[in-house]
Amino acid sequence: MPRMHRRSLLRVAAATTAAALIAAPTLAAPASADDEREEWVAAQLDGMTLEEKVGQLFVVQVYGADAHTVTDAQRASNQAAYGVDTPADVVQKYHLGGVIYFAWSGNVTNPRQVAQLSNGLQRTATEDGGPPLIISTDQETGIVARMPAPATQFPGAQALAAGQSTNAAREAAKITARELRAVGINQNFAPVADVNVNAENPVIGVRSFSSDPAMASAYVAAQVAGYQNGQGVAAAAKHFPGHGDTSTDSHYGVPEIDHTRAEWEAIDAPPFQAAVDAGIDVIMTAHIVVDSLDPTGVPATLSEPIITGLLRGELGYDGVVVTDALNMEGVRQGFGPDRVPVLALQAGVDQLLVPKDGDMDVMYQAVLAAVRDGEISEDRLDESVERILELKWKRGITGDEQVDVDRVDRTVGVRAHQAAAQRITDPTVTALRNTGADGAAILPVAPASSVNVVTTNTAAGNDLAAALTAQGATATTQAVGTRPSDAAIAAAVQAAPAHDLTVVVTSNAWDTLTTDPQGRQRRLVAELAATGHPVVAVAVRNAYDVAYLPESAGFLAAYSSTTVSMRSVAKVLTGAISPAGRLPVVVPAADGSVLYPIGHGLTW
Known part of the structure; x- marks a missing residue:
């Protein structure tokens, strides 16, 4: 059945209403909001072709900063991935239900540009009466943030929990959501609900609020409320059934979680239950294998016992379920692109996120064929499309999908938001060590001190040096990378006597596999500490670094490399x-024993 244009639908509805009023002796009661939602969803669903219904399931990346005008390179990327030229062409070709913005796709350069892109894509989606797009991004804040400055930057989940205020976490989410909606983004893939109980986790780490399930649950619930309540942005808790105890990154392999069912219930489930109880709009799956939950060995994304049995059945969740990105190896190993979307839908998933470039045609046609052949019933397809449409109505984007580009600068990165970010970040810096080789306290140093910032993260080091200068210090910067060379280490050691303090910005110095396999960050700090001159390490990723650094070096955990965090560190x-x-x-020692428990932190 061809779709009826929205204006035609309105004319029909108006005519029907007028006829009813003529025939009725008294005026009917006004329709409730629930009635209006149900009528809109039913009208959209009834007017869709099978191809349009399947398109609603997909959320894809598109290349370009404008819906219709792209660079030659972006055109080539769209052609390679989808066989068309522009972002608008991709939306039209597949009748898309959603798109997702990334910096590397050229979607995000500045707030006004993002707003214009959103408006152009929404016009394309709705020009023939179709539903508006769900426009998504990953603005977890901290180390995963797609919207750069001037958008307000917060330090991320673990830093917020270190600040000990769920109200602050809620406020951070509220401000983030307000700025996203101002540029037309109506779905944020946050918060992370994983409980990071594995100090060697290569993919979650500081993205998790805590290694304590109760603490993680409280902060997840707070951020769900901040993102969703009155902000018009859907939150998405991730990654179900829990990605916190793995030493494998699902971008590159298939993590296997060995938690028993009882351990899953005690550790992993509580934050997701908290999200469900808080009214979460969306839950994202994980490409992980959990034998205790599904002994077939398939990733959770493709597991009916996990998605339908646990999430929908036992946790009582009836909202939208979205896959983690389908271009990740965790879901691709052992499954072809023609089977992954079909198996995900059979498992109970609704949205299919980010097919690998070149896979979209295969996945789209595979779902169409599965419905036509009866492998997936049209009722099952309608169930997912209806959930997606309900979400679009719930978040207020139906009939109001355009944003006011001229008002963007009055919302994104405004002074009040920036001040809130600094106020929220200042209490998050955590001091774990502050005694030098001579037994004396290292910090604080006099504001006018000379400080050499030796940094594995160039941007963070420059921001810290600038913040120290603003505090009255004389600061220099030496960028050494995450694997400092012998020459870089020697130069830092040689410079140490000329400064009152050497600050080493570390980034996962604990990592013996990827970031620092030869222990060069650890060696850098150790050789600096051996000079006898004051040294403080500042971890801009995981606090686990402290277990691998000498006790004679001070240690601060910032959990984040954002500018706002570096200002707090300088203070x-x-x-x-x-x-x-x-x-x-919990920070374990190198031998696995507890070095520092939850709640530890020095002050002065």
């Missing part, structure tokens, strides 16, 4: 504020 270094953060995770 702590120079005594403008006292460190107030408390560890939200």
Whole structure:
């Protein structure tokens, strides 16, 4: 059945209403909001072709900063992935239900540009009466943030938990959502609900609020409320059934979680239950194998016992379920692109996220064929499409999908939001060590001190040096990379006597597999500490670094490399504020024993 244009639908509805009023002796009661939602969803669903219904399931990346005008390179990328030229062409070709923005796809350069892109894509989606798009991104804040400055930057989940305020976490989510909606983004793939109980987790780490399920649950619920309540943005808790205890990155392999069913119930399930109880709109699956939950060995994304049995059945969740990205190896190993979307839908998933470039045609046609052949019933397809349409109505984008580009600068990155970010971040810096080789306290240093910032993260090091200068210090920067060379280490050691303090910005110095397999960050700090001159390490990723660094070096956990975090660190270094953060995770010693428990943190 061809889709009826929205204006035609309105004319029919108006005529029907007029006829009813003429025939009725009294006026009928006004339709409730629920009635209006049900009528809109039913009208959209009834007017869709099978091809249009299947298109609603997909959320894809598109290449370009504008819906219709792209660079030659972006055109080539769209052609390679989808066989068309522009983002608008991709939306039209597949009748898409959603798109997702990434910096590497050229979608995000500045807030006004993002708003214009959103408006152009929404016009394309709705020009023939179709439903508007769900426009998504990953703005977890902290180390995963697609919207750059001037969008307000927060330090991320683990830092927020270190700050010990669920109200602050809720406020951070509320501000983030307000800025996303101002540029036309109506779905945020956050918060992370994984409980990071594995210190060697290569993919979650500081993206998790805590290694304690109760603490993680409280912060997940707070952020769900912040993102969703009155902001017009759907939150998405991830990654179900829990990605917190793995040493394999599902982008590159298939993680296997060995939790028993009882351990899953005690550790992994509580934050997702908290999200469900808080009214979460969306839950994202994980490409992980959990034998205790499904002994067939298929990834959770493709597992009916996990998605339909556990999530929908036992946790009582009836909202939208979205896959993690389908271009990840965790779901591709052992399954072809023609089977992955079909198996995901059979498992109970609704949205199919980010097919690998070149796979979209195969996946789209595979779902069409599965419905036509009866492998997936049209009723099952309608169930997912209806959930997606309900979400679009619920988040207020039906009939109001355009944003006011001229108002973007009055919302995104405004002074009040930036001030809130600094106020929220200042209490998150966590001091774990502060005694030098001579037994004396290292921090704080005098504001006018000379400080050499030796950094594995160039941007964070430059931001920290600038913040120290703003505090009155004389700061220099030496960028050494995450695997410092012998020459870089020697140069830092040689420079140490000329400065009152050397600050080493570390980034996963604990990692013996990928970031620092030869222990070069650890060697850098150790050789600096051996000089006898004051040294403080500042971890801009995981606090686990402290277990591998000498006790004679001070240690601060920032959990984040954002500019706002570096300003807070500079304040702590120079005594403008006292460190107030408390560890939200257990930090194990190198031998696996507890080095620092949850709640540990020094102050002065």
